Amino acid sequence: MKTEGGSDAAKRRAGERAAEAVEDGDVVGLGTGSTTAYAIDAIGRAVADGLAVRGIPTSFQSRRLALEVGIPLTTLDAVEAVDLAIDGADQVVDAPDARTDGALIKGGGAAHAREKIVDATADRFVVVADPSKLTDRLERPIPLEVLPDAHTVVADRVREFGGDPTLRDASHKDGPIVTDNGNLVLDCAFGSIEDPGELATRLSSVPGVVEHGLFVGMADTTYVGTDDGVEIREY
Numbered sequence: 001m002k003t004e005g006g007s008d009a010a011k012r013r014a015g016e017r018a019a020e021a022v023e024d025g026d027v028v029g030l031g032t033g034s035t036t037a038y039a040i041d042a043i044g045r046a047v048a049d050g051l052a053v054r055g056i057p058t059s060f061q062s063r064r065l066a067l068e069v070g071i072p073l074t075t076l077d078a079v080e081a082v083d084l085a086i087d088g089a090d091q092v093v094d095a096p097d098a099r100t101d102g103a104l105i106k107g108g109g110a111a112h113a114r115e116k117i118v119d120a121t122a123d124r125f126v127v128v129a130d131p132s133k134l135t136d137r138l139e140r141p142i143p144l145e146v147l148p149d150a151h152t153v154v155a156d157r158v159r160e161f162g163g164d165p166t167l168r169d170a171s172h173k174d175g176p177i178v179t180d181n182g183n184l185v186l187d188c189a190f191g192s193i194e195d196p197g198e199l200a201t202r203l204s205s206v207p208g209v210v211e212h213g214l215f216v217g218m219a220d221t222t223y224v225g226t227d228d229g230v231e232i233r234e235y
Contacts, residue, residue: 010130011038013226014224014225015041015086016042017230018039018223019038020042021124026053027074028043028084030043032087039128040066043055043069044069053071053072054079055072056076058087060180062111076118083122087106087115087128088133089129090133090140091139091140092127092129092133092219093135094136094224095137102219102222102235103197103215105143110145110179110185112213112215119215127222128225137192137194139191139192142163142187142189142199142203143185143186144186144211145183145184145210148182151167163188163189164190166186200216221235
């Protein structure tokens with residue numbers, strides 16, 4: 001259930017701007033998605049020019065790309081800290097007067113469990129996005145990574161919360177999407193979400209939920225790529 005939209009030029013500007021925040025010696029969380037891929041490419045070029053960094057990929061996709069562009073990789077248990085995480089989003093609240101400004105929905109690429117671990121560990125979490133991802137209020141279905149044996153039980157609980165869960169199907173094979181962790185994904189529609197923090201707490205309490213796609217109070221900065229440049233949101 002990846003989010004489409006936004007020009008390649010806008011995505012590239014956002015990704016490359018975020019890559020400029022990487023400093024020599026940093027440990028960098030490498031997110032997943034088309035916009036983050038531009039950041040990984042740019043970091044790879046900087047490494048070729050002599051920048052010393054280590055990357056922690058959040059998915060098979062980001063790991064493969066990082067290896068292709070020559071970024072040395074490591075793991076969370078092999079480092080003392082993550083200096084910076086760069087990641088995309090399916091929706092970003094862009095409402096400066098709202099207490100939910102900067103809240104995200106992630107998980108279109110079914111990597112949100114690993115992404116949340118790395119993003120939450122980082123000293124600074126930077127989001128890269130194009131204008132199509134900005135919204136006054138979160139309203140996309142929330143991805144839930146769930147244990148396979150628990151998906152029907154979790155779906156029942158989501159309905160009790162007023163949500164409409166759908167098991168995410170794979171696009172090029174029969175059966176459901178399977179995450180890098182070996183789990184399933186439920187896309188749960190709640191309509192317009194007035195209080196993402198409260199819903200995040202409720203979803204986290206459901207047995208069988210490995211992780212949900214609400215990222216609330218985590219982002220430090222969003223770089224919004226446009227056709228003319230990059231707009232910066234600080235939280």
